[in-house]
Each structure stands twice: as C-alpha cells, then as structure tokens.
Amino acid sequence: VRRCSAAIAAVLAAVMVMVPTGQPVQAADLSCTTNQLQQVPGPAPALVGSVPVVFIHGITSSSAMWGPSSPSSIAGQAAKVSGVTVWTFDYAPESLDWVTDQAIGPAFARALACLAHVSGRKVIVVAHSMGGLATQYALAQSDPYGGTVATRVAEVVTLGTPYDGSTLLTVMQALRFGTKVTAPVDYTVAARAILSLCAGRTSGFCGLLNIMPSQVGTDLETGSSAIAKLPPWPSGLPVLDTAGDMDLRFGIGSLGFQVNFGDGPVTLGSATGHDSAGPPVVLYCNAVQSLLTAEYLLNPGPCFHTHLAHDAVIIAAVLSAIRTASIQKLNLQLVPDPPFGSGYTTSGDYLQVAGILGLATVNAALRNLVVADEAAIRSNFERYGTPHPSVGPGSYGSAPDEGQISASSGVVSVLTPAVGIYPGGNDGQHWISGTFLVPSAQQITLPSLFASQLQGLAALAKLVRSAVLATNSCVQQAIASVTAALGSSAAQVWLDGFNPTLNNYRNFAMTPAGLAIGIQQGQVADEACGNIETTIPWSQLKPYLSPLAAQLIPELR
Amino acid sequence: MRTKVIIVGAVGALAVLAVAGMLIVPHFSRASVSTAVRVASAPRSAPPGAVSAVHVLVSAKGRDVLAPELNAALGPGKLFPAGTTFIVQPGSWHQAGAYANVSGTLRLPGQAPEQAEIGLMDSHGRWLVTFEGQL
Numbered sequence: 001v002r003r004c005s006a007a008i009a010a011v012l013a014a015v016m017v018m019v020p021t022g023q024p025v026q027a028a029d030l031s032c033t034t035n036q037l038q039q040v041p042g043p044a045p046a047l048v049g050s051v052p053v054v055f056i057h058g059i060t061s062s063s064a065m066w067g068p069s070s071p072s073s074i075a076g077q078a079a080k081v082s083g084v085t086v087w088t089f090d091y092a093p094e095s096l097d098w099v100t101d102q103a104i105g106p107a108f109a110r111a112l113a114c115l116a117h118v119s120g121r122k123v124i125v126v127a128h129s130m131g132g133l134a135t136q137y138a139l140a141q142s143d144p145y146g147g148t149v150a151t152r153v154a155e156v157v158t159l160g161t162p163y164d165g166s167t168l169l170t171v172m173q174a175l176r177f178g179t180k181v182t183a184p185v186d187y188t189v190a191a192r193a194i195l196s197l198c199a200g201r202t203s204g205f206c207g208l209l210n211i212m213p214s215q216v217g218t219d220l221e222t223g224s225s226a227i228a229k230l231p232p233w234p235s236g237l238p239v240l241d242t243a244g245d246m247d248l249r250f251g252i253g254s255l256g257f258q259v260n261f262g263d264g265p266v267t268l269g270s271a272t273g274h275d276s277a278g279p280p281v282v283l284y285c286n287a288v289q290s291l292l293t294a295e296y297l298l299n300p301g302p303c304f305h306t307h308l309a310h311d312a313v314i315i316a317a318v319l320s321a322i323r324t325a326s327i328q329k330l331n332l333q334l335v336p337d338p339p340f341g342s343g344y345t346t347s348g349d350y351l352q353v354a355g356i357l358g359l360a361t362v363n364a365a366l367r368n369l370v371v372a373d374e375a376a377i378r379s380n381f382e383r384y385g386t387p388h389p390s391v392g393p394g395s396y397g398s399a400p401d402e403g404q405i406s407a408s409s410g411v412v413s414v415l416t417p418a419v420g421i422y423p424g425g426n427d428g429q430h431w432i433s434g435t436f437l438v439p440s441a442q443q444i445t446l447p448s449l450f451a452s453q454l455q456g457l458a459a460l461a462k463l464v465r466s467a468v469l470a471t472n473s474c475v476q477q478a479i480a481s482v483t484a485a486l487g488s489s490a491a492q493v494w495l496d497g498f499n500p501t502l503n504n505y506r507n508f509a510m511t512p513a514g515l516a517i518g519i520q521q522g523q524v525a526d527e528a529c530g531n532i533e534t535t536i537p538w539s540q541l542k543p544y545l546s547p548l549a550a551q552l553i554p555e556l557r
Numbered sequence: 558m559r560t561k562v563i564i565v566g567a568v569g570a571l572a573v574l575a576v577a578g579m580l581i582v583p584h585f586s587r588a589s590v591s592t593a594v595r596v597a598s599a600p601r602s603a604p605p606g607a608v609s610a611v612h613v614l615v616s617a618k619g620r621d622v623l624a625p626e627l628n629a630a631l632g633p634g635k636l637f638p639a640g641t642t643f644i645v646q647p648g649s650w651h652q653a654g655a656y657a658n659v660s661g662t663l664r665l666p667g668q669a670p671e672q673a674e675i676g677l678m679d680s681h682g683r684w685l686v687t688f689e690g691q692l
Contacts (some may be wrong), residue, residue, distance in 0.1 A: 141685050176654065189627045193688035196658050196676025200651030209653070252627070252689040253619070253636030293690045327568070 002180035032114035042079025049357025050085040051326035052115035058129025063088035105137035116152030132161025140231035150234035154324035163273030165222035241280040243271035244303030281317040300357040330407040330557035340396035348397025365441040377420035391424030410555030415509035431507035431518035456544040461500035478525035497524035603650040615641040640666035
C-alpha cells in the first residue's frame with residue numbers, strides 16, 4: 001500500500017509542480033525544508049549560522065510526539081536554546097518499515113547533510129526508539145557535499161533506543177508464533193499476561209501489538225539480522241543514551257513476583273547499549289513497585305517507552321546536551337581602538353569574535369563598549385577645559401587580556417583594562433567590561449547572575465575582599481601605611497571600595513575559571529596600585545548563583 | 558480549461574487506484590497471520606472452557622489451570638482462600654488470537670467484592686490462566 005501510494009504521490013507531485021509555470025520547481029538553495037523535515041518555531045528562525053537540532057521519532061509514531069507546536073514540549077523548549085534551530089523529521093507513513101527504507105535512513109541522511117551544509121554547523125540529533133537506529137544507518141551514508149554524514153553530526157541523544165532490539169517484542173513474537181522463547185521464565189509469564197490483557201486494547205504497552213505483524217516487528221527482535229547489519233556507530237561521535245527503568249509487581253491471588261521491564265519494550269541494557277558521552281541518563285521508577293494491571297498497561301507512567309520524551313528529567317538531560325554540544329569556542333580578533341580625537345594618541349585594541357555566522361550584533365556590542373568608554377572619558381576631560389599647549393598629547397588605549405575573556409557561541413564576556421590620560425596628566429587606569437548572549441547581544445548584568453542580588457553581592461564582596469587582601473601586596477601595604485599614618489578610619493575609606501554595591505562590582509567577566517572582577521584604580525588602595533583584578537572560582541559562588549548563571553557557566557569557553 | 562480537466566481527471570483516477578491498492582495489497586509481510594493480534598470488534602460471551610477455567614482458578618484446584626510457566630514462577634502456596642468466587646461479567650470477553658481476557662466480580666470471603674480481570678490463553682484447545690489482577 002505504502003509503495004503504491006508513494007508512486008501515486010510522486011506522479012501527483014510531478015503533475016502539480018508542472019502546473020504553475022510549465023517548468024519543474026527548483027529547490028531553494030538555502031532551505032532544507034521538505035514534507036519530512038519541518039522547522040519548529042523558535043526565536044532563531046534562520047538556519048544559516050545556527051546549530052541545527054533534529055528530532056526523529058520511532059516506530060508507529062510521528063513528529064507530533066515531540067510537540068513541535070507547544071512551547072513547553074521538549075522540542076518547544078529546545079527551540080528556545082540560544083543559537084539553535086530545531087527541526088523534526090517525520091516518516092510516519094513508513095514507520096512500520098525498517099530503517100533502510102528510502103523514506104527513513106537515506107532520507108534522514110540527506111536531511112542531516114543539508115542542515116549541516118546550509119547552517120555551516122554540525123547537527124545535533126535527538127532520536128526516540130527506532131529513530132536512534134535510523135540515525136545509526138544515516139550516519140554511515142555518503143554526504144553529497146563530501147565524506148560521510150557522520151562528519152556533519154556533533155552529538156546524538158537517544159531516548160529508549162533498542163540498540164540490541166526489544167526483549168518484550170521478541171518474547172511476544174515467539175509466543176505468538178509458538179517458537180522457542182529464550183527469555184527468563186518470569187519475563188515470559190509477564191509477556192503472556194500482556195498478550196492476554198491487550199486483547200481489545202491498543203494503547204500503552206498494547207501499542208506493541210500493532211508492530212508485531214509487520215516486518216519491522218521481526219527486525220526489532222533481540223539479535224535480529226537487521227540490527228546486526230546496521231553499520232557500526234562512528235568512533236568518536238558522542239552519543240548520550242537516556243532510558244527508563246521500571247519494576248512491575250506481577251501477582252495472582254495472594255502470590256506474586258517482580259519483573260524488571262526497562263522502559264517496557266526496551267530493557268535498560270538495550271537502551272544504554274551504545275553510550276559514548278559519559279554515563280547514561282536513566283529515569284528510575286522502581287522506588288514504588290507498580291502492580292501490573294490492565295490500567296497500568298494502558299497508562300504505564302513516566303518511565304514507559306513513549307512517555308520518556310515528556311518527562312522533566314529526560315527533557316532536562318536532552319536540553320543540557322543540546323546546550324553543551326551546540327557551544328563552540330569563538331576565535332578572538334583584535335581591532336585597533338577608534339581614534340580618541342585630536343590631541344590624543346590612541347594605541348590599544350578592542351575585541352571582536354569570529355568563527356560562526358551571525359556575530360554582527362555581538363561584535364557591534366563589543367565595539368560599542370570601547371566607543372562608549374571613549375565618549376565617557378572625553379566628556380570627563382572636557383570638564384578640564386583646553387589642555388595647555390606646552391604639554392604633550394593625551395592618550396587612550398584598551399588592551400584585552402585573554403585571561404579575562406570568554407567567547408563561545410553561547411556567551412561572550414570580556415573584562416578589559418583601559419587607560420585614558422588627559423594631556424599632561426596620569427592615573428587614568430580603568431576597566432571596560434561586558435557580557436553578551438550570542439547571537440542576540442543581550443547584555444547580562446551582575447544581579448542576574450545571583451538568585452538573590454543582596455546575598456549574592458554580599459558573598460561576592462566578601463570573597464573579593466579576602467582574595468585581594470590576601471594576595472595583592474600593593475593593596476596590603478597601602479592599607480597598612482594609611483592605617484599607621486592616619487588610623488583605621490582613614491583606611492576604611494579604601495576598604496569601603498569592597499562594599500557590596502553594584503557600582504563597586506560593575507566591571508566583571510564570566511570566564512571558565514570563575515567570575516573575574518575588575519577593581520578600578522584608586523578604588524581600594526592608592527593610585528600607585530593601578531587596576532586590580534581577581535577571579536572568584538564558580539565553586540565558591542555556587543550557592544548564590546541564579547538559574548541563568550548555571551545555564552551560562554557550562555557555555556563559557 | 559482543458560489542462561484543468563485533465564489534471565482533475567488524473568487526480569481522480571489516481572485516487573481510485575490508491576483506494577483499490579489499499580484494499581488489495583496485503584499489509585503484513587510475515588507469512589503466518591493465523592494468530593495475528595486483532596482488536597475484538599464487539600463484546601462476545603466467554604467460551605464455556607474459559608468460564609470453567611476461571612471458576613477453577615478461584616477454587617482449591619486453581620493451580621491446575623495456570624499456564625505452566627506462571628505456575629512455576631509463582632512458587633508454592635494457595636492462590637485464593639476457600640470460598641472465593643468470581644462471577645464473569647457478561648459481554649466482557651475480549652479475544653485476540655490465542656489470548657483473551659475477561660472481567661468480573663471477585664469476592665474473597667469476608668472482604669468486599671472487587672472488579673477483577675483474568676487473562677487467558679488457548680493452549681491446544683484448553684484455556685489456561687495467564688493473569689489475574691485488579692481492573
């Protein structure tokens with residue numbers, strides 16, 4: 001039926017595309033959208049420059065399982081991740097066919113290649129059930145743009161993929177055909193019970209019965225030749241497995257026993273059969289043993305195979321993997337500071353970033369940090385009036401230091417020392433700083449990094465004061481000298497520079513090592529100590545950090 | 558206009574072909590479909606052999622009608638106390654291939670009656686119990 005329908009559809013399509021112009025319609029070069037590949041609405045609609053994330057469903061399912069039109073679904077939430085575009089791949093009409101069907105593995109391979117080619121980035125795949133095996137097949141296919149599709153994929157996340165096949169399906173098939181059952185006896189008993197209870201029922205566990213009569217029902221049996229023939233997973237490709245695991249209490253009268261079902265169709269061992277990206281994420285539902293009842297078979301709970309994509313734990317793991325895998329370290333480029341103006345020499349550089357498309361807004365924001373700083377200093381200098389002609393020129397310059405910069409496709413953060421000296425003057429050291437989301441250039445403020453601004457700032461102030469007083473000998477000597485000469489109240493004026501105010505900590509950068517804080521010349525010690533910088537490790541700030549900070553820290557590069 | 562008529566005609570003919578194809582092309586690729594699972598289209602009465610098995614299940618000889626693997630897996634012990642009854646609910650019989658279920662009222666001595674379901678399998682013409690549980 002499917003082949004016949006596909007042929008008819010092809011003829012119809014050929015007729016229909018001829019109608020408007022009499023010429024075949026040319027596919028747009030920058031679009032990968034097809035009947036099978038659809039984009040999930042999100043804030044970053046442009047594929048070019050984004051990290052494409054593709055969700056592929058499993059057997060007897062469709063792309064609707066990901067809830068692409070719901071902002072709270074796994075796909076909807078993924079679409080909100082900075083810098084990614086989210087796509088669903090659908091093969092519902094063929095979802096009872098094996099992954100080698102032209103509309104499944106080969107078509108998915110073409111979709112992955114197109115997304116990678118147009119975006120210029122590697123693709124992240126999120127696959128449910130047999131979608132993981134379709135991915136395994138697709139990765140080994142040739143990429144029309146060169147190499148294999150595997151080289152275009154950054155990471156694969158699987159949900160309940162039966163790497164070794166489905167034990168439950170295998171046992172039920174054997175019972176159905178009267179062939180030898182090789183599973184443990186308790187599993188066989190449970191499978192018989194399910195077959196009995198599923199008479200007249202179609203959802204939950206009973207959905208498996210729809211698969212059994214099809215060819216794919218055989219292909220998905222444990223140790224099937226179809227699975228054995230799949231190409232091996234590419235070595236070095238990160239694959240994160242997620243799985244469900246549940247025990248069921250199986251009783252009759254006053255007697256009973258317990259059976260471990262994994263996620264139902266897929267055992268834990270099979271669902272975690274190929275994990276190369278750290279330990280698998282397993283959703284356990286074994287704490288309270290569920291009794292196998294007809295009601296349970298129809299609504300088996302969050303650990304069940306088809307419920308995994310709706311569980312908060314699994315969704316969080318998938319989103320975290322997407323965020324991490326989509327992050328790319330950006331290249332740093334130094335550009336000469338804009339000329340400060342006549343009567344001044346300008347000698348520094350400011351930071352620009354490169355490496356992915358769509359960085360114009362961020363680079364404009366980085367440039368604006370220097371432009372705004374120059375404008376503020378110029379305005380300040382104007383208050384001094386016209387410099388005396390006998391003195392030399394003033395100067396301006398900023399000098400980014402790699403230790404106080406992080407730049408990734410998720411966030412760019414910079415703390416740059418700068419100096420602006422009035423003609424004939426001195427002591428113009430200060431900081432320029434900014435933290436921006438990529439690609440929006442939305443600025444991240446210090447308070448937004450703390451769950452409670454009051455507590456966070458107080459903790460930061462305490463940590464910075466301790467660190468500076470313990471390590472900066474210039475500050476130590478300055479405080480000691482003024483205390484000895486004028487008393488502790490005089491020293492307090494400088495120590496107040498550590499007080500937990502937003503102004504005292506306005507200059508900061510988020511770096512992989514921690515929160516870098518720039519203390520202005522003259523803020524906590526005399527001018528001779530110059531600009532002061534200290535970095536507070538994230539581990540020390542962890543109790544005070546906001547969810548935003550927790551999200552951004554893994555993205556720092 | 559002529560082009561439109563031809564296209565409409567072609568679409569109609571192809572639609573007819575598609576429907577015909579759906580009717581005549583076998584869906585299942587596995588050779589044997591004699592035990593294919595199907596959803597019962599309408600409630601039926603339980604066969605006498607199945608009703609008999611259900612009654613034996615709650616009797617002292619209950620283990621005689623258990624599927625052999627189930628009997629082995631449960632370990633020793635009595636399934637139900639003496640005096641337990643199970644009344645089959647008319648029209649609750651569902652069968653798919655060799656497997657079936659039926660529901661009814663389980664009454665244990667001294668306890669309130671509860672709705673329960675019993676799973677069965679046709680083993681060479683003899684109905685054996687595969688499951689009993691709350692409905």
